[in-house]
Amino acid sequence: METYGKSKGDENPHVQLEYKPLMVLDNGDTYDGQWNKVTDLPHGKGTSTLADGTEYEGDWKNGKRNGQGTETFSSGDSYEGEYKNGRKHGKGKYTWANGRVYEGDFKAGYMNGFGTMWYSDGDKYEGFWANNMKNGKGTMTYNDGRKFVGLWENDERKEGQFVEKEEEKESVGKEEDRKVGVTQGQKTPKISKKKSKKPKVVEEGAEGYEGGMVWCGWICCGKGKKVSK
Numbered sequence: 001m002e003t004y005g006k007s008k009g010d011e012n013p014h015v016q017l018e019y020k021p022l023m024v025l026d027n028g029d030t031y032d033g034q035w036n037k038v039t040d041l042p043h044g045k046g047t048s049t050l051a052d053g054t055e056y057e058g059d060w061k062n063g064k065r066n067g068q069g070t071e072t073f074s075s076g077d078s079y080e081g082e083y084k085n086g087r088k089h090g091k092g093k094y095t096w097a098n099g100r101v102y103e104g105d106f107k108a109g110y111m112n113g114f115g116t117m118w119y120s121d122g123d124k125y126e127g128f129w130a131n132n133m134k135n136g137k138g139t140m141t142y143n144d145g146r147k148f149v150g151l152w153e154n155d156e157r158k159e160g161q162f163v164e165k166e167e168e169k170e171s172v173g174k175e176e177d178r179k180v181g182v183t184q185g186q187k188t189p190k191i192s193k194k195k196s197k198k199p200k201v202v203e204e205g206a207e208g209y210e211g212g213m214v215w216c217g218w219i220c221c222g223k224g225k226k227v228s229k
Contacts, residue, residue: 014038027051033060058083081106096120104129127152 015036022032033046041063042048049055058069064086071079081092087109088094094102094111104115111129118124127138134152141147150160 015043017044036062039063 016038017034018037019033020031020035022030024030028051030049031042031046032048033042034044035041035046036043039062042060043062044060045058046060047055047057053074054071056065056069056071058065059067061067065083066085067083068081069083073079076097077095079088079092079094081088081094082090084090088106089108090106091104092106099120101118102111102115104111105113107113111132113129114127115129116124116126122143124141125134125138126141127134128136130136133155135154136152137150138152139147139149140157145165147163148157148160149163151158
């Protein structure tokens with residue numbers, strides 16, 4: 001049986017570590033790892049498998065999960081992060097079997113504090129949580145591009161505002177060596193190089209201007225002076 005000495009800076013006389021191979025505990029769980037001979041409890045690095053198939057691998061202190069660890073559940077869910085007194089506590093990442101992911105703060109086993117949830121349908125929430133529910137300031141971005149920014153209470157929208165999907169950005173194209181502002185996906189309007197004192201329609205729904213400027217919808221192309229009929 002291998003005995004581990006005290007780690008650097010550990011002056012606790014009540015901690016004397018040894019390694020114990022796979023053993024079955026009184027509650028039916030199995031444990032493989034470091035053990036405190038003084039308290040006769042798991043302490044240090046170890047792996048435990050529960051009777052229901054849940055497996056934990058990581059840090060232990062006085063028989064409880066404490067520190068950094070990874071937990072895999074029989075449902076297919078998993079958690080990787082910090083523990084305190086046997087519960088998820090601190091920074092961590094929880095992944096559900098259906099693809100949903102939460103990454104952020106935990107407290108006493110629950111999502112508490114600030115965190116981000118990615119839902120399996122493409123929605124995303126970033127904000128504050130309390131007892132596994134959205135509580136406080138947060139932003140929900142829906143899979144259709146809409147956003148809700150505001151306050152949440154017990155997983156429900158309390159007050160705030162919806163922000164519609166962002167409009168298409170303008171890009172710059174060229175037509176006959178002239179810069180033309182166009183919307184992405186819109187056909188670049190044709191511009192006549194001939195000057196005219198009379199308005200000239202270059203395509204349906206467009207107005208002409210002196211100096212060759214053309215108005216197509218809300219887009220102005222070129223320079224000139226508007227001529228009124």
